[in-house]
Amino acid sequence: MPELPEVETVAADLRPHLVGRTVRSCEVRFPTIVRHPDPDRFAALLTGRRIEALTRRGKYILHHLDGGDDLVLVVHLGMTGQWRCVPAGLPEPDHLHAVIDLDDGTQLRYRDVRRFGRLLLGSEEELVAARKLPRLGPEPIDPAFTAADLYRRLHVRRAPLKALLLDQMLVAGVGNIYADESCFRARVRPDRPANELSRRAVGRLHAALGELLREAIENRGSSVDDYRDAWGEMGREQHLLRVYGRGGQPCLRCGRALAVVRLAGRTTVFCRRCQR
DNA sequence: TTAAATTCCTGTAAGC
DNA sequence: TGCTTACAGGAATTTA
Secondary structure (H helix, E strand, O other), rough: OHHHHHHHHHHHHHHHHOOOEEEEEEEEHHHHEEOOOOOHHHHHHHHEEEEEEEEEEOOOOEEEEEEOOEEEEOOOOOEEEEEEEEOOOOOOOOOEEEEEEEEEOOOEEEOOOOOOEEEEOOHHHHHOOOOOOOOOOOOOOOOOOHHHHHHHHHOOOOOOOHHHHHHOOOOOOOOOOHHHHHHHOOOOOOOHHHHHHOOOHHHHHHHHHHHHHHHHHHOOOOOOOOOOOOOOOOOOOOHOOOOOOOOOOOOOOOEOOOEEEEEEOOOEEEOOOOOO
C-alpha cells in the first residue's frame, strides 16, 4: 500500500513529465472517486490548466496549477490507487476511474481496485476548510523535524504508539508497513502508551523513521499487494522488511517467533524480546 | 479533546 | 470444483 516512500517515488517520477503540460480534457468515470468539488465542476475547472509544479505532502500528490488562484489537483492513492502517465491510446486496464488527456499526447490515468483513494481540486486552504484535506503533521524526513519535536507530540498522548504513528496529524506519511518497521528498528513496543516512552526511546524512533523512509525511497518503495510506480514497475523495499507480513516467523535479530496483535484496527507485528 | 470503533471496497485465499 | 467467509487497510465518520 502506498505510504510516504511509494508516493514520493510516484511524484518524483511524474514530475519531469507533467510540469509544463496542459490539461486538454478530463473524464471522470466513477464519480465518487472525486471528493471535491462535484465531478462535472472538477473536470471543467481542470481543463485548460497548466501544471506548474508537482509536490508531495504526506501521502498526497499535489499538482499545482496555473491561473493565479492557487488551484491544486490532489491525488491520494488510498490502498490500491495507481497514478500513471501513459501514451493515449494504450489499452485500458479494468478499474480505471479517471482519465486526463494532456497536450503532449500522453494520458494521466487513475486506477483503483478498492476505490479507497480520492481526487480533489481546490486551493489547499479551501480543501482544509472543507475538511477534504487534513491538517497534516510534519514530514518525518524533513531535517527541521527533530527528535524533540516528536517527543513533544508523543508524551502528551496516552494512545498506543502505533496508533499515533498512523495519525497523519501527528506525523505525515506513515502507514502500517513503516509504523511496524520503525518500531522494530527502534526496539520499541508498538503497544506502549506513547506518554511512557523515554526521550531516549523517542530519539531511537525518530532516527529509525528517518533512516527507514530514506532507504525505502532509495529502493523505490515496497510493492506489497499491488503498489506499482508511475511506470507500472515494482519497488524493492518489500524484500528488506523485517517484521511487516512476517507474523509467526522468526525475528531476524533474536530468532523468537514474531508476535501478531491488532492495534488501532491494524495487524501489528513485533518481537516481544527485542522490542520493549 | 482524545481514543476507539465502524464504515467503505474488492481481490484473494482459506475452509468446507 | 464451487461456494461462503474472513481478511487486507487509509482515513472519514461516528460513538463513548
